[in-house]
Amino acid sequence: MNVLKFGGTSVGSSENIKKVIKILDDYSQTEPVICVVSAVGGITDKLLNAGELAQQKNESYLSEFKTIKAIHLTILSELISNKNDSAKEYVESTLASLKSLLDGIYLINELSPKTKDKLVSFGELLSSYIIAESLKHQGLDALRKNCQDLVVTNANFTKAEVNYGITNANIQDYFKDVSQRITILPGFVSKSESGEITTLGRGGSDFTAAIVAAALKVNRLEIWTDVSGMYTANPKLVKQAYPIEKLSYQEAMELSHFGAKVLYPPSVQPVLNLEIPIHIKNTSDPEARGTIITNDKSNGFHNAAKGITNINNIALLTLQGHGMVGIPGFSKRLFETLAIEKINVIFITQASSEHSICFGIDEGDAYLAALSINQTFENEIALKKIDPIIVEKDLSIVALVGDNMKNHQGISGRMFSALGRNNINIRAIAQGASEKNISTVIAQKDVKKALNTIHEGFFEDQTKQLNVYITGVGNVGERLVEQIKQQRKYLKEQLKINLRIIGLSNSRNMIFDESGLSLKDWKEQLAIGEMASIEGFLERNKSFNLRNSIFVDVTANEEVSTIYADYLKESIAVVACNKIACSSAFENYSTLKKLSVKYSAPFLFETNVGAGLPVIDTLNHLIASGDKITSIQAVLSGSLNFVFNNFDDGTKFHDVVKQAQKEGYTEPDPRIDLSGVDVARKILILARESGTQLNLEDIENTSFLTKDNLNSNSVDDFYETLIADEAHFQNLFASAKNNACQLKYVAEFNNGQAKVGLKEIPKEHPFYNLQGKDNIVMFYTQRYPEQPMIIKGAGAGADVTASGLFADIIRIGN
CATH class of the missing domain: 3.40.1160.10 (Acetylglutamate kinase-like)
Incomplete structure (x- = not known):
């Protein structure tokens, strides 16, 4: 039957x-x-x-x-x-x-x-x-x-x-x-x-x-x-959740107690006593295997943990005070008071110092509980032996459950570190001596993120989901989106990274999809998106509250750079192509680095120097391994290198600069490149990453431009001055030619000092044969005192810059 x-x-x-x-x-x-x-x-x-x-x-x-x-x-x-x-x-x-x-x-x-x-x-x-x-x-x-x-x-x-x-x-x-x-x-x-x-x-x-x-x-x-059984997590909140094939009675009761709605433990006690198996099936999918609950604890599941569950609308009450230490009877009086009021206690933890008792109840019972407890301990409160009961609301309990967790090391560490990396603050922790359940109290707003974070760490095939928000989808940003679109399948299959673009923004519009934007027609979607807002982009990111979130700045906008700290404080990683933040006041640069560490939010800006070249990454590895930078010599502007490699006595300087701008090697305003400010920012960033405290004004910038070039009022005006001052540029070329040299715009850092300027490079120098838009960086260190470590390659262009941003995103994923 x-x-x-x-x-x-x-x-x-x-x-x-x-x-x-x-x-x-x-x-x-x-x-x-x-x-x-x-x-x-x-x-x-x-x-x-x-x-x-x-x-x-x-x-x-x-x-x-x-x-x-x-x-x-x-x-x-x-x-x-x-x-x-x-x-x-x-x-x-x-x-x-x-x-x-x-x-x-x-x-x-x-x-x-x-x-x-x-x-x-x-x-x-x-x-x-x-x-x-x-x-x-x-x-x-x-x-x-x-x-x-x-x-x-x-x-x-x-x-x-x-x-x-x-x-x-x-x-x-x-x-x-x-x-x-x-x-x-x-x-x-x-x-x-x-x-x-x-x-x-x-x-x-x-x-x-x-x-x-x-x-x-x-x-x-x-x-x-x-539903087709009991799931590893609530499938409405965790899309990757899947049915658990087998559970022990204890595991099923733990999961059900902490919010899994499929089964109510007290109601099935009669069959538990007789060890009658319970099979949970789906009415809409009768052929699905469902979940079988038995007394068999070794049920072949490869994970130590079996599932994650949660209870919302929790109030956390804390009774504390120095008068509790060493005095018996406080716990008895506390829980008797709750029992008299028929208030069910869901969660209990107590400090080993006996200074406090913390417990969780249904939020609807919080007022009555607080009133009753304060009345019970009225005398002790009046004598300041204990404090009035502390009530915290809008909380949830998240529990990780599994019979075999006891025999596995590091379960708690994995769980807590995963939550911490995603800025999920744990208000209280409880773990029974059986180690079948690790329960944490967190803010209710973080439940979805917490469940997905823990599920990814314990129940998915080591695939890490990255949720990316990109602002600035012009030339470089567009290439980055297309590279991500092209490589998503490879990343998932080979690197176990599920990379989703959640938000895109340009200067006019922005679009979002919490489940990941379809990249087939993203340009059309963006064209009809909502009005762009720097603050609005941040707020939407915060409201989605997704794990492993990454903000990518592909602009040259100073206002965007000022909001990095707000992202980092939310444990949202920042990847920046924009050089302004890292070359701003040293205090701001230092603050961003400290926030990155404090909130476990990576702050990566490889493309600030050398586009896709691993310049900063190499520098950081040298320092991390104990080496010390003594000096740096570099050609750091792909645009300036392109200009001087294509300029000669048979061309006009104006025309070469125009060509560089047209091919995307310069900023929309080429004065930023030609003034040397961009190179100064790059050597400043390298000096800072080397451990030297410098500001932009400390860098000696010897400009090769004329006063009229530097004082031009607009880009068009600047180009007019280039035409007018052609003789000046021809004289620069003629001098280099007469000396059998090449013109290169060089950045130098030595003995704590930095400078940038145009130099005549002789044939025997490594910079002489630098072609096209290439960059070159030479690190002289204690380990490389005579023959420097050299990094050389394309240092400008939309594709290589986008690939550098992409590489930073992958670094975060790894």
Whole structure:
């Protein structure tokens, strides 16, 4: 004999009930089936709401009743032909009795626990009748038995306690003579020994099914719901969550206690006592394997942890004070006070110093708990031996569960470090001696991020999700997006990095998608996006609160650079192509570096110097390994190198600069490059990364431009001055040619001093043959005193700059 229980969502519509009928038909082909059903989804809440409205003399209870009536009559008409007048008459008669009860509540202005039980029992009584009649209408051999005739309880209304001696005898006596293939039972409902209607409380339908299964000692209890078993995490919050094939009873109860809605532990205690397996199945996907819960703790799952779960709307209360230390009885008085007020304690932790006791309760009980505790300890509070109770709200408990966690080292460390890296503050921690559960209290706003972070670390195939926000999708930014689009599959398969672009912005518009933007038509999406805002971009990033978030700045905008600190404080990594932040006042640069460490948020800016060349990365590795930089010589401007490699006595300086701008080697305003400011910023950044405290004004900048060039009012005006001063530039070239030299714009750092300027480079120098837009950096260090470490390659261009940004993103992923 099989015992199957179907929850409210499984019987929430005629379509779902048809699925239930199909399942029952299939099962009944081989052996008899007992089917326990809940009320139609949402009806119990509607019944309670109608009762409360009636009690409050609010006539809108009539509207709620009409909704309840319409739902049941609609389901009935969709399942059974209108010719079946007896079924319709029964349902309407039952609904009329419900209406009379509500009218009575309205008249006497009272909704006692006894009346409440009678009220909510209508849900299961109606659903079970409709399903039984539908089965008969399909020609199946079925009957309905009212569980109120079988399950006997005490008179503790709304949460009655079962008299198992009488109940088990009733069930066994009844089913030994049942000949029908399918028996429908309403769950949740029962009667007291004196014949009064009672209910079994939260999880009542599961409880009914467990009682019947235990009484008949069946081989397995099946609980059918709207999901394919118990998941590694809430699939509504963690998209990568998946069903757990097997769980031990203890694991299932731990997961259910901390928020997993599939199973309510106390309700299945009867089958747990007899070690009857529980199989959780999906009504909409009967072929899915579901989850089997047994007493087998070595159930073959490769992870030490089995699942993550959470409870929201938690209040954390703390009783603390020096007067508690070494004084027995504080815990007893505290928890007795809560017990008297019938306040359930969900979470407890106590400092080893005995200076404080911290516990979590439902947020709705916080006011009463605080009031009662302060009254209990009124004398100690007045004498300042302890403080008034501290109440913190808007919290959640997140728990990691698994029988085998005890035998694995470092579980807690992995969990806490993953949360810390994502700026998730842990307010309290509790772990039982069995080590089957590690519970943390965190801000409720961080629950989704926390669940995804822990799930990624424990249950996914070592794939790390990176959530990227890019501002500045011009020439370089566009290439970066396209490179990411091209490489996403490779990153996922080879590097185990799931890289998603969540937000894009240019100077006009911005777009977002919390699940990741489709990159097929991102330009079209951006063109019709919402109005761009630097602050708005940050706020949307914060509101999504996604793990492993990365902000990428591909602008040259000073205002954007001033907001890096706000990102880092949210543990959001920053990747910057923009040089302004790292070449701003030393205090700001230093602050950003410190914030990066404090909030475990990488701050990477490789492309500030040398575009895609690993200049800063190499420098950092040298210093980290204990080496010391003594001097740096470099050609750091790909644009200036391009200009002077293409300028000669047969060209015009104006035309070469125009060509460099057209090909994307200079900034939109070429004065930034030609003035030497850009090179000065780069050598400043290298000097700072070498450990020297310098500011931009400390760098000697010998410009090769004329006063008119430097004082030009606009880009167009600047180009006019270049034409006018052509002779000046020709003289520079002629001097270099006469000396058999090449013109190179050189940056130098030596003995704590830095300078930039145009130099004539002789043939024997490594800079002489530097071609095109290439950069070169020579590091002289204690380990490389005579022959420097040289880094050379393309130092300008959209593709190589984008690849440098991409490399920084991958560094964060690794």
